[in-house]
Amino acid sequence: MGLFSRRKTVFVDSDILVIGGGMAGCGATYESRYWGRDLNVVCVEKANIERSGAVAQGLYAINCYMGMQWDENQPEDHVRYARNDLMGIVREDLGYDIARHVDSTVHKFDEWGLPMMRDPETGRYMREGKWQIMIHGESYKPIVAEAARKAATEVYNRIMVTHLLMDKTKANRVAGAVGFNVRTGDYYVFRAKAVIVCAGGASHIFKPRAVGEGMGRTWYAPWSSASAYALPILAGAKMTQMENRIVLTRFKDGYGPVGAYFLHLKTYTENAYGKEYESTWYENTKELVGDYIDRHPVPTCLRNHAFLEEVKAGRGPIRMVTKEAFQDPHKETVGWENFLGMTIGQAVVWASQNIDPKLINPELTTSEPYVMGSHATCSGAWASGPEDYAPSEYQWGYNRMMTVDGLFGAGDTIGGTAHKFSSGSYTEGRIAAKAAVNYINDMGNDRPQVSEGEYEELKKVVFQPLENYRIGRNEIVAGTVSPSYLLPMSGLQRLEKIMDEYVGGISSHYTTNDVLLDRGLELLGMLKEDLDHLGAEDLHQLQRAWELQHRALASECVTQHTMFREETRWPGYYYRADHPKLDDTDWHCFTLSQYDRNTGEWGMEKAPVYHIVD
Ligand SMILES: Cc1cc2nc3c(=O)[nH]c(=O)nc-3n(C[C@H](O)[C@H](O)[C@H](O)COP(=O)(O)OP(=O)(O)OC[C@H]3O[C@@H](n4cnc5c(N)ncnc54)[C@H](O)[C@@H]3O)c2cc1C
Secondary structure (H helix, E strand, O other), rough: OHHHHOOEEEEEEEEEEOOOOHHHHHHHHHHHHHHHHOEEEEEEEEOHHHOOOOOOOOEEEEOOOOHHHHHHOOOHHHHHHHHHHHHOOOHHHHHHHHHHHHHHHHHHHHHHHOOOOOOOOOOOOOOOOOOOOOEEOOHHHHHHHHHHHHOEEEEEOOOOEEEEEEEEOOOEEEEEEEEEOOOOOOEEEEEEEEEEEOOOOEEOOOOOOOOHHOOOOOOOOOEEEHHHHHHHOOOOOHHHOOOOOOEEEEOOOOOOHHHHHHHHOOOOEEEEOOOHHHHHHHHHHHHHHHHHHOOOOOOOHHHHHHHHHHHOOOOOOOOOOOOHHHHHHHHHHHHHHHHHHHOOHHHHHHOOOOOOOOOOOOEEEOOEEOOOOOOOOOOEEEOOOOOOOOOHHHOOOOOOOHHHOOOEOOOHHEEEOOHHHHHHHHHHHHHHHHHHHHHHHHHOOOOOOOOOOOOOOEEEEHHHHHHHHHHHHHHEEOOOEOOOEHHHHHHHHHHHHHHHHOOOOHOOOEEEOHHHHHHHHHHHHHHHHOOOEOOOOOOHHHHHHHHHHHHHHHHHHHHHEEEEEEEOOOOOOOOEEOOOOOOOHOOOOOEEEOOOOOOOOOEEEEOOOOOOOO
């Protein structure tokens, strides 16, 4: 008991609490201040918003910009594009809502000093592709963070949020959150009228290709630890499309992105013998998914499918043909700058492996799966849509409010809206914030109350891994091994192995079936029991312990969804071998789940897909 009673508890009151200060969180913080001049706006971040989240290292392109001022694209075009890429299933109301506002977000970034590349002839933003514009984006995140810092009443850096708090007066209403400072160990209780979860996607839930010495090297940020999903799941929010994990084609070993290479440098791929291979798999793919293979552009997952089949046929590795493009000094510069601006590791890998892309065509690979809602996939919370555009069935409250009252989300957190990327996530943060301000204004004096019993109980739970270690270390038999606790790293590797082998990771060629999924769920259940015995030797390990808890819960959700959807909708992302084909008759729908934290049971249901844009 001594450990818990000595620990300082810090109380923070706010009107709006933004959890996670990445792209969506910075957007939510900025916009909360715009609409809520007198409101108390708090942003809490487990790292430091200056360099946190998936954009920490910088980006070379803003991947979502309509260009409406020049009539380049209209929001409806983006909805069609995302729907096509996601094999027919997106929340068109949410996607349209982002697309119609995203340009104004990008214009703000420009105004705040983000160096944009411009076409020297037209003066327009330089296009990398139909939706992407090119930036000198090394300082993208600090620029965006500065505006959020100035807008917030207070930013609390270095605090990992572990749980949401529920209102003691009204069931199904959020009242705040708890967490701990990863440097001081203080316990934080945040009381809030509305909460906006912007805590990023999930890497390291499937075993990565790089293990051992290269373990931190994943495509998505290794610190994206599924809090965006675990926090709402635990609070009873409905989730959608959690089976819709993403697999990326990337340069081998460094995960360097290929977008600028395909779109701007016009490089292309070939198999080990220098042959084009995608057409080889046309009939096979048509057999699986019908005329989705004839759509333009070809959906990302189907291009992965051809890659995977070619490799399985023994004609790998697949290479990117860079030797031609790199003869042009301008293109060579762009090729290298692309990495130096956002994935320096790829340039280092090439240097260390004697790969000069002017002389050698570099190898590509397919990544381990990731779960997120802002990139080319749709996983996340089920959210209410915009009042003027969403079908009535998608409207039960304020825009971007989840199925829990007062709980909003944006970016990776919100499901059904692929292809938001950095600018769309920021825009969705702004949309959620505006709605949260309306929610608070309409609330009057009926503000939520936190229960002392709940946050005191959670305090014990949050710091238990330190206690487990303190007691268990007396039994250490060798090195760090104790029979009484599980270290976060061991737990993580166990989780990744289960997900990899049973839920469709790299070692099974992304393939699973009902029997494997059943066993996977059993093993995840056993892992969850053992997570009560996590041991943390210090605050850093305590953070790792809670990241693992969040990853494990999100993984269970992914597995439940994968089991529920009895078809293979996105070959190239994952395969249900027992239902190998796309089935539009029964599965042209969203999958929804809801977790009951008292019983540990999951409820699953279908929701209709409404096609609003023709
Ligand atoms: C490798 C890579 C390349 C990309 N390339 C591009 C590109 O070229 N162009 C483009 O437009 N987009 C690109 N994206 C996508 C873009 O980065 C994301 O869409 C965007 O960052 C998502 O915003 P978010 O706020 O949801 O998540 P993030 O920006 O990742 O922010 C999440 C934040 O939550 C914090 N957090 C997490 N858990 C907790 C917790 N428990 N408590 C407190 N804080 C927490 C994190 O530290 C982080 O700051 C890329 C992403 C990656 C990973």
